[in-house]
Amino acid sequence: MKMRILDSVLLLATVGCVYTHAQQPAPNSVDGHKLAAQRAAGLEYPGLLGRLCVVTPHKENAPPRTPSSAARRPAPDRASWYAPPFKVFDNLYWVGTKVHSSWALKTSDGIILIDTLYNFASEPEIVDGLTKLGLDPATVKYVIVSHGHGDHDEGANLMQQRFHAHVIMGGPDWDAIEKANPMPGGTPKRDMVATDGEKLTLGDTTVTIVLTPGHTLGTLSLLFPVKDQGRPLNVVYSGGTAFNNQFDADRFQMYIASQRKLAKLAADSGATVLLSNHSEFDGAYTKARLLASRGPNDPNPFEVGHDSVARYFTTSDECAQAALLEYK
Numbered sequence: 001m002k003m004r005i006l007d008s009v010l011l012l013a014t015v016g017c018v019y020t021h022a023q024q025p026a027p028n029s030v031d032g033h034k035l036a037a038q039r040a041a042g043l044e045y046p047g048l049l050g051r052l053c054v055v056t057p058h059k060e061n062a063p064p065r066t067p068s069s070a071a072r073r074p075a076p077d078r079a080s081w082y083a084p085p086f087k088v089f090d091n092l093y094w095v096g097t098k099v100h101s102s103w104a105l106k107t108s109d110g111i112i113l114i115d116t117l118y119n120f121a122s123e124p125e126i127v128d129g130l131t132k133l134g135l136d137p138a139t140v141k142y143v144i145v146s147h148g149h150g151d152h153d154e155g156a157n158l159m160q161q162r163f164h165a166h167v168i169m170g171g172p173d174w175d176a177i178e179k180a181n182p183m184p185g186g187t188p189k190r191d192m193v194a195t196d197g198e199k200l201t202l203g204d205t206t207v208t209i210v211l212t213p214g215h216t217l218g219t220l221s222l223l224f225p226v227k228d229q230g231r232p233l234n235v236v237y238s239g240g241t242a243f244n245n246q247f248d249a250d251r252f253q254m255y256i257a258s259q260r261k262l263a264k265l266a267a268d269s270g271a272t273v274l275l276s277n278h279s280e281f282d283g284a285y286t287k288a289r290l291l292a293s294r295g296p297n298d299p300n301p302f303e304v305g306h307d308s309v310a311r312y313f314t315t316s317d318e319c320a321q322a323a324l325l326e327y328k
C-alpha cells in the first residue's frame with residue numbers, strides 16, 4: 001500500500017496537472033498526448049512517464065563518452081549503486097545495479113546475457129553476481145547489447161575477452177562505438193550484427209531480436225520465454241527508452257514506429273512481462289527485492305499482464321507524439 005501511495009504522489013508530481021471533464025485537451029495536441037500517456041501509465045509507470053513526458057526531450061542525460069572525461073570520471077561510491085543479484089524467474093536472473101539492469105537468461109547450454117552495465121559495475125555485478133547465484137560466468141555464450149551507450153555496453157569487452165562470449169549489437173551501434181574513442185573497459189571487437197526478427201537459439205531457449213531504432217539507430221529489443229515456478233510466460237524487453245539530443249522530427253517518427261512495432265509483437269507473442277534496462281522504467285530493483293518475501297501463492301511482481309504491457313508502449317508512444325509536436 002505504501003508503494004501505491006508513493007507511486008500516486010510521484011505520478012501527480014511529475015505530470016503536474018489533473019484534467020477534469022470540462023477541460024479536455026484536443027487529442028492531437030501536446031496536452032492531449034500527455035493526458036493519454038498519463039492515463040496509460042496509471043500507477044505503474046511513473047518513471048517512464050516522468051522521463052518521456054516531463055523531462056525536456058532534447059537533453060542527453062548521459063554525459064558524452066570521451067577518453068578524457070571517461071578517464072577523469074572516478075567510479076561512483078559503491079554504496080550508491082551496488083545491488084545484490086536476484087533470481088527473478090526459474091531461468092532468468094537480475095545482475096544489475098540500483099539504476100541499470102543486466103539480465104542473465106539461463107538455457108540448457110549456457111547463459112545469454114542481456115546488457116553489461118558501466119565498466120565499474122560489470123565485474124562486481126555480473127561476474128561476481130552470477131557466481132553468487134551459483135552460475136558460472138564462463139558459461140555465458142552470448143552477450144546481447146541493447147544499444148551502444150556506456151551504461152549498457154562497457155562490460156561487453158570483459159565478457160568477450162575473458163569468457164569468449166559472442167557479442168551481438170545492432171549494426172549502427174557497432175559503427176558508433178568503433179568510431180568513438182575507446183570506452184572504459186575496452187571496446188569489444190566487432191562480432192555478430194543483429195538482424196530484424198533474428199532467432200538466437202541456445203540450448204532449449206530462443207530469443208527473438210527486434211530492431212527498434214530510436215533511442216539509438218541500432219537499438220535492439222527482445223522477445224523470449226521464461227518460466228515462473230514451472231509456468232511458461234513470455235517477456236518483452238524494451239532496449240532503448242529515452243529521447244536524447246540526436247532527436248529531430250524524423251527520429252521521433254522512427255521512435256514512434258519502433259514502439260508500435262514492438263507493442264504489436266509483444267501482444268502477438270502474449271507477453272505478460274515487461275522488462276527494460278533501467279529500473280526507472282520497469283521497477284526491476286524494487287520488484288527483485290519484493291520477490292525475496294514472496295509467499296507460495298503470491299504472484300510474481302514482474303508478471304504485470306497483457307494490459308499493463310500494452311499500456312507501457314502506449315505511454316512511450318503518446319509521450320513521443322507530444323514531444324514531436326513540441327519539437328515542430
Ligand SMILES: [Zn+2]
Nearest residue numbers: 147149215240
Ligand atoms: Zn542509452
